[in-house]
Amino acid sequence: MSDVFAQLKSIVGAKGFSEDPAEIAPHLEEWRSKYTGKSPLLLKPASTQEVSAILTLCHATNTAVVPQGGNTGLVGAQIPFNGEILITLARMNTIRAVDAKDASLVADAGVVLANAQKAADDAGLMVALSLASEGTTTLGGLISTNAGGVNVLRYGMMREQVLGLEVVLADGKKLDLLRTLRKDNTGYDLKQLFIGAEGTLGIITAAAIKLFPKPEERATAFVAVPDVHAATALLAILQDRTNGLLNAFELMSRDGLDLVLEHVAGARDPLSAPSPWYVLCEASGIKGIGAVFESALEKTLEDGVAADAAIAASETQRAALWNLREAMSEAQKAEGPSLKHDVSVPVSAAADFIATAITAVAHRLPQARPVPFGHLGDGNLHFNFQMARGSDPKAYLAHWDEIQQIVHDIVHEHGGSFSAEHGVGIMKRAALKRYKSAAEVEMMRTLKRTFDPKNILNPGKLIPD
Amino acid sequence: MSDVFAQLKSIVGAKGFSEDPAEIAPHLEEWRSKYTGKSPLLLKPASTQEVSAILTLCHATNTAVVPQGGNTGLVGAQIPFNGEILITLARMNTIRAVDAKDASLVADAGVVLANAQKAADDAGLMVALSLASEGTTTLGGLISTNAGGVNVLRYGMMREQVLGLEVVLADGKKLDLLRTLRKDNTGYDLKQLFIGAEGTLGIITAAAIKLFPKPEERATAFVAVPDVHAATALLAILQDRTNGLLNAFELMSRDGLDLVLEHVAGARDPLSAPSPWYVLCEASGIKGIGAVFESALEKTLEDGVAADAAIAASETQRAALWNLREAMSEAQKAEGPSLKHDVSVPVSAAADFIATAITAVAHRLPQARPVPFGHLGDGNLHFNFQMARGSDPKAYLAHWDEIQQIVHDIVHEHGGSFSAEHGVGIMKRAALKRYKSAAEVEMMRTLKRTFDPKNILNPGKLIPD
Known part of the structure; x- marks a missing residue:
C-alpha cells in the first residue's frame, strides 16, 4: 500500500x-x-490527466477512492x-x-x-441552479448528486442543465462528452449515467451547462389557503395564467410559520388573520x-381558492417574505430535534399524502408535531416531525x-x-432496496459491476449490498 | 423456427x-x-404482459425482433x-x-x-412536442428516437419531456419506472438509457410525460438579416428581451426562399427587398x-442587426409566414434531388460552420447549390445541397x-x-464510428452487450459493427 501511496503522490506532485x-x-465530517x-x-x-493517472493506478491495485465536491451532501455519499x-x-x-x-458555460468540475x-x-x-450552499458546492458534486434547489419548478434539476461532461472512468480512461449542443442524437446519451450517480461510475472532471436570460421582473406573494387541496388548485391556476413562469411555489403550515415567528429575529406574519396553510x-x-x-x-381570492395574500411591493418586502420560508430549517432547529424526510409525490397526490402520513405518524407517536414544508410546485416536501417541548431528544430520535x-x-x-433531492448515499440504501423493484435494483447493480468491476469508485454508496 | 412462430402466435392470439x-x-418500407x-x-x-412473454421466448430462442412505432424514422432504425x-x-x-x-400524461407506447x-x-x-408527422408517430417511437420537432428551443427534446417509462428488457423482464415525479434522486436514472436507444436496449411499453400550460399569446415575424452572424446576434437579443420565451428561430437563405416562392402555390415574399438570409x-x-x-x-432594426421585418398581424399572416419555412422540404423536393445533412453545431459556431462547409463543398462539387435552413435557435441545420438544374440525378447523388x-x-x-434529430439507425453507424471517441463507442457496445447479450433487440442498428 505504501508503494501505491508513493506512486499516487508522485502523480499529483507536492501540492x-x-x-x-x-x-x-x-x-471527513458531514x-x-x-x-x-x-x-x-x-x-x-490539478488536471484531468492526473485524475486519469490516479484511477489507472487505483484500478490496477484495487485501491478504493471517494470523490468529494464541496462536502455539502446530506446522505453521506461524500464520506x-x-x-x-x-x-x-x-x-x-x-x-x-x-x-x-451559445448560452453555455464550460468549466472544471471543481468550480464552486x-x-x-x-x-x-x-x-x-x-446559471439556473441556486441553492443555500452555492458558495461551497462544486459543479462536479452538483452533477453527481443531480442537485435541485430553489429554481427547479421553472428550470428543472441539475440533470436538465447539463449539456456535456468530461469523465474519468474506473480504469482511468477519459470519456470526453464535453459538448455544448442542444441536439445530438448520436447513440446512447452516456453522460446521463454519471448524473446523479454519486461518483460510483466515474469521476466527473468538467462540465458544460446551459445558461439562461436573467428575469427582468419578479412578483412575490405570501398566500393563505384553507388546505393543501386549495394550494394545489392555486398552483394549477397560477401556472396556467402565468404560462409556466412560476419559479417558486413553497408550502408551509401555520405551525411552521409559528416556529419561524418565534425563533427568527425580525420575522412577522404578513397577513392579519391566521390560516392553517400558506404558500410562498x-x-x-x-x-x-x-x-x-x-x-x-386576485381572481383566486375572489373565487375563494385563496383566503388572503400579501404581495411584495419592494425588494425589502420580498426578502422578508422569502425569509419566512428560508428560515424554516433554522427555526425548526432552534425549536429542537426533528424526524426528517425529503420526499416527493405527484402534486395531485400531495394533499392526500400529507393527511394520511400525519394520521399514521400520530397513531404511532402522538407527541410528534408535524411541520411539513417545501417545494410543493415540484411535489417535494420536507416532511418533518418536531419533538414535543420538554421531551427527551435521544428517546425521540430513537424513533x-x-x-x-x-x-x-x-x-x-x-x-x-423516498429521496427527492438529497440522493441515496449511505443513508437511504435500505430504502432503495425496500421500494425499488428487484428488476430496478438488479439493473443498477449490473451497471455498477460493468463499469466499476473492481468496486473502487465510492464503494458502499448508492447500491444496496 | 416454425415452433417459435407458433408459440409467439399463441402468446398474442388471433388478433x-x-x-x-x-x-x-x-x-417494411421507410x-x-x-x-x-x-x-x-x-x-x-395488446399488453405489456404480451410484450414480456414475446421477449422471454425470443430471448430463450435467440430470435431477433425489430420494434416499430409509427414508421416515420429517417435513418432506417425501424426496418x-x-x-x-x-x-x-x-x-x-x-x-x-x-x-x-400534476401536469402529466401516462399512456401506452402505441398512442399516436x-x-x-x-x-x-x-x-x-x-404536450410540448410537435412535429410534422404527429398524426402518425407514437410515443414509443418518439421516446426511442429522442425526437425533436418545432418546439425544442423552448421546451427541449423528447428526453426532457419524459417523467417515467415502462420497459420490457431483452430477457422479457418488465422494468417499471412509470413515475410522474419531478424530483426523484433514488439511484441511477435508468429510464435515460432507453430514451434515444432506438429499441436496442428494451421495448418501451408505456410512458409518463410532462404537460404544459397553453400559450395565451403568440407573435411571429419574418426577419431579413445581412448574414448568419447577424442572425445569431438577433437570437441572443430576442432571447434576452423575451426572457427565453422564443419558441422558434428558424434560418433560411434567399436561395431557399426563392425555391419556395417558385414551387409552392400561394407563397409570396413578405418583404419588399431581397436579403441574403432570413429568420422566422x-x-x-x-x-x-x-x-x-x-x-x-424594432430595436434590432434600429441597431442594424436586422435589416427588415414583417410581423404577422393575423393568424392568416402567421400561417403564411410559417408556410415559407414549412414548405422548404417540399420546395427542395420539387426542385430536384439534394444531398442532405441533419447536423448541429454550437449556435456561436453556426456562421463559421456554414461558410466553411459551403466553401469546402463548392471546392469539390462546384455545381452543388447550398440551401441550408433549419432550427438555428438549437444550432440544428438541415444542411442541404441542391442539384444544379439539368444535371443527372444519379450522378449527383453518387456524391x-x-x-x-x-x-x-x-x-x-x-x-x-452528425445527427441532431434523426438518430443513427443504420444510416449513420459509420459516422458514429468515425466521430465518436473509441472510449465512447466501447461504452455503447458494453451497454448493448450487457443488457442485450444475445443481440435480439433491433440488431445491427445504432452500434457500429
Missing part, C-alpha cells in the same frame, strides 16, 4: 496531496456531523467510511469558456457554483409578468427508522419517492 | 399477429423509400433488414391518465402523438409577450457519401453533431 490529519479532517469517516490520504489533482483515499477536485477550478451566443454564477452574470446571463409563490420573466401574476392571484418507514411506505403508496 | 405480406408490407426490409411475421401485442420479427405496439393505444394538477396532444388539450394543457422567429406565452417581442425587434463526409468533418471540427 497535490495531504497526509496531514488537520487538513484532511474537514473532509456538515451536520451526522457522518464521520477516515482517510489516510487526500489527493488534490470515506472505510479508509478510502479521498479525491477533491478543488484545484481544478478553471472556468474554461462562457459563450453568451457561486463562481459559475458570477461568470454567467458577467456575460449577461445566469413567485413568478418571474419579462416586464409585465407582475401584473399578470397579481391579476391571477427515526420506525417513523421514516411509516412515512416512506405512505410515500410509496402515493407513487412518490 | 395479435399477421403473416399476410400485404399487411406487413407498409411496415416512407421516403430509402430503405426496404423483410419480415415473415408481424406481432401486434427489419434481415428478416427479423416485427413488433408494433399499435394496439397498445390507451391513454392511461391525464392529471391536470396527435391523440396525446388531444387528450392534453381537453384537460386545458398541452416566434415568441409565445403570457399576454403582453407580443408587445415585448415587437419592441425588441452523397463523399460530400457527407466533408460536411461531417467540418461539423466535427466545430464541436458539432
